Amino acid sequence: MLAYAVRRLLFAIPTLLVISFIIFLILDLAPSDPTANLPLTIPQDVRQQIRLSLGLGEPMHVRYLKWLYQFAVNEPMHALEQLTGHHFSATPRVRVLSWQTRSPVVDLILQRLPQTLWVVGLSYVVGILIAIPIGIVSAVRQYSWFDQIGTFVSMVGYSVPTFFTGLLMIMLFSVHLGWLPSIYDTNLRVTDVASFWAQVKQMIMPVMVLALFNAAQISRYMRASMLENLTQDYVRTARAKGMREWVVVMVHVLRNSLIPVVTVIALGVPQIFGGAIITEQIFRVNGLGQLLITGIQGADIPLVQTLTFLFAALIVLFNLIADLLYGMLDPRIRYD
């Protein structure tokens, strides 16, 4: 399995190179101007100077290779030097810099990552924890009132966009009831019980909005997978052996049903890092999604390029992880 994983990772390298180049091409073709947001009083020739200083005067392939070198060589080397404290060369390394802030893109990402992981990641975990029991019960009690309600709620949860449910919740819990803050305060530091409570309160709405959306999707998968397995012959064998219904469902059927669901869950993880862009906007969580939006609005090509590429890399990585998980959960599958 290790050999398989290594082989897949090696094959991923050319794929990622192609992806990075396509992203670069698309961004380059898009009619954007990094000086567009500057005050109108700045004359054209100064703007041209700024563009040249950002490296826009160079041919496209040179710009791409520069980015690639900065991202694939300088950034890892920089991280290594930071970790070990040892400097491999005297000249400072040129890192991928944001055009807007002139600070390294990777540092910006690392700054924003915790917010996204907390809010979006937690919502994913909560969504899974809600979805799996709902999926199991809906399948075991197929067509019961629980299943009917579950079907309706997940249909609504899946088809109603998060900006709508988000605004609805803000209207209800912030505006009318005043229980929860409508804006996420990133500067809040958890130091005592009171600030911890404040953190919990500001996380509830964004986490729940996304969790419901995730749960709607995953519970459907879970239900379908359980239903498929409940009619298998081995279930009858387990019953004929005199196993308790709990064991039949929670051991025999569940173990089989989780295989495809775990794969779907693993494939969905990169979405977390994408940061649910819209939800982050609504609740003013300044996570990765918001970083990407501001980057796009400011025509901050290095930022957008790097961030988009990282998402792509995560998708490729989690595809591999999903495959490996499948192999681990299903004894019939052998990688060699």
Place this chain on the structure above:
Amino acid sequence: MLDGTEPVLDVADLRTVFRTRDGGVYAVNGVSFSIAPGEVLGVVGESGSGKSVTMMSLMGLLPSPPAEVTGGRVLYQGRDVRTMRKAELRRIRGGEIGFVFQDPMTSLNPVFTVGFQLMEPLRAHLRLSKAKARARAAELLRLVGIPDPEARLDDYPHQFSGGMRQRVMIAMALSCDPKVLIADEPTTALDVTIQAQIVELMRDLRAKLGTGIIWITHDLDLVAEIADRVMVMYAGQVVEHGPVGALFADPQHPYTRALLATRPGVGGPRRRRLRVIEGQPPRLGAPPAACPFAPRCRHVFNRCRVENPPRMPVGEGHDVACWWDPETDFPRREPADA
């Protein structure tokens, strides 16, 4: 009963319907039979005659929906299986009545080891420790002729051949020394030597523990060899039933006679599937109002097409559901008329 003992399992007028989108499928229509300790009952009949569904119904193993057991009484040692509490039913399933299913390829759980699946009933019913259950599981695998049983316990079902999986199923059904064993074509996927071994194993079981065995098969030679009694099924009904000697020597029902006629003489090649009777078995869209075999029957009377014959005694423990009397080639007189 042959030896006059109390039946361990007594089934009366069992009825099962599948409620499908295209209407009901009346798969079992009033089946009655019983089995005494140490007795082997052979069950034969064409594909689709309701053999498997009957056995699964009486153990409550059919998924509902679509299946619904609409009537009948199933007494196990005098207690009604259909109305007993769940905990009691669980004790009987696997603990007292072992079941070997027809399809060995899909009847084992693909994601658990064979050892785990064999140990489950041992731990649940006999309350064996893990180590003891494992030892017993290996012992069972050896008993059904699987080489190197200790090591094979940690293998998954897909690492076993079809015949080996069938033997695992048999080992599982035998694991708790059941009082009744229901074996649904347990040897169809096995080669002749292994089949002989399994037959020997079941004979042993019957001799040692007095297990009553219900053996569903298409192999009439096998029935002649092992069964004490035979039950012939057609369209979800018992059409003929009797001691193996009497039934083979003097079959009463035209269907039984046709079945036996498909059987090659001694020394000829064995035929597993009996598909040489003219015509098709009926679709079971309604409970049969007339004799279900009438459309294919050579000796059909008018009465056969309007009235379903009840099971009528024709000899010691031998009964048949047919209006035709092979002795006289005239309609049989009902017991009530006699």
